[in-house]
Amino acid sequence: MATAHINRIGTAVPPNDVHAAFVNFVQHFITERREAAVFKRMVSRAAIEHRYSYFVPVENPDGFEADTEGFYTPDAFPGTAARMARFAKTAPGLAMQAIDALNLDGERERITHLVVASCTGFIAPGIDQLIVKAAGLDPGVERTGVGFMGCYAAVNSLRLAHHFVRSDPSARVLVVNLELCTLHFQQTANLEQLLSMLLFGDGCAATLVTADETGIALKDFRATTIEDSGESITWAVGDQGFDMHLSGEVPGKIARALKHEYERNDDRGLLRGTRPSDYPLWAVHAGGRTILDAVETGFDLAPDKLNWSRGVLRDFGNMSSATLMFVLDRILRGIGTTVESATDGFGVAFGPGLAAESFRFRTV
Structure with a gap:
């Protein structure tokens, strides 16, 4: 296939x-x-x-x-x-x-x-x-x-x-x-x-x-929803544009949920039975500094693992669905210089639900 x-x-x-x-x-x-x-x-x-x-x-x-x-x-x-x-x-x-x-x-x-x-x-x-x-x-x-x-x-x-x-x-x-x-x-x-x-x-x-074998190979995808968090992020069409609600509790909920994923470590979770240390590359949606801090804390990542995401946040802010693609662009451009080929990576983004959508990838 x-x-x-x-x-x-x-x-x-x-x-x-x-x-x-x-x-x-x-x-x-x-x-x-x-x-x-x-x-x-x-x-x-x-x-x-x-x-x-x-x-x-x-x-x-x-x-x-x-x-x-x-x-x-x-x-x-x-x-x-x-x-x-x-x-x-x-x-x-x-x-x-x-x-x-x-x-x-x-x-x-x-x-x-x-x-x-x-x-x-x-x-x-x-x-x-x-x-x-x-x-x-x-x-x-x-x-x-x-x-x-x-x-x-x-x-x-x-x-x-x-x-x-x-x-x-x-x-x-x-x-x-x-x-x-x-x-x-x-x-x-x-x-x-x-x-x-x-x-x-x-x-x-x-x-x-x-299917051309250049760039970043997409391996698999998996999603999960954090229980009792449906009102944490909402995006409603109002009379004066779209109304965003982003609860201050979101980073804490993400950190706790990811820590649970890290500790359970079975093949049904986001990590698919692997460990965060198995992924040298991390493409995380730059939803905000506290969101990135929550991922770093929940998965116990070294501070430099989210440098691409923090760089995109610094330079552009949160651009909703475009943001993660800007992070992947920086990783893609680094292949052969700052990024080695044949390196495994993990990508994840968060949004209304409160849900996490993840995928695994490998540089080619």
């Missing part, structure tokens, strides 16, 4: 770094001195330096607007329709930037499957159809949409590509993870919500998965 390989990954982000401007802007919404001090402290500990968006930030905003066009004007934040219109306008272009970074010239007509994952926008005709036309793919390409699954959609989209290639070794699968998280900022004084929004930026990854 054929083995699916990640051959190449192309990545793209919008042109504007909005992290500092966002921090300055939302501080206007915090009226309690104690909460303002907590927010400032958490910003300094977030381990994020850059996040990107299509919005052009106003330097040192005075509370009247956060961006040059006034999309986020206090007391007049846009409704869901306006946000979806902006998704339709900008998302296809970002997808094409990532696809162009794959250098598919001469290969586009050979793509047999297209998988598109996104949880930050809905349009019809869908992004998948727009990509087919803009990228010059065969109009008969098999299209699959992975919608509204959140951060772990990266693993689910790779799993689909894995199954396509295993069932048809001639399949050539283009996977696109496309997220515009900055379309969903909310005006609120709720500290937990503000800290959640502090994490998110925009990004897109395009990945070529085939």
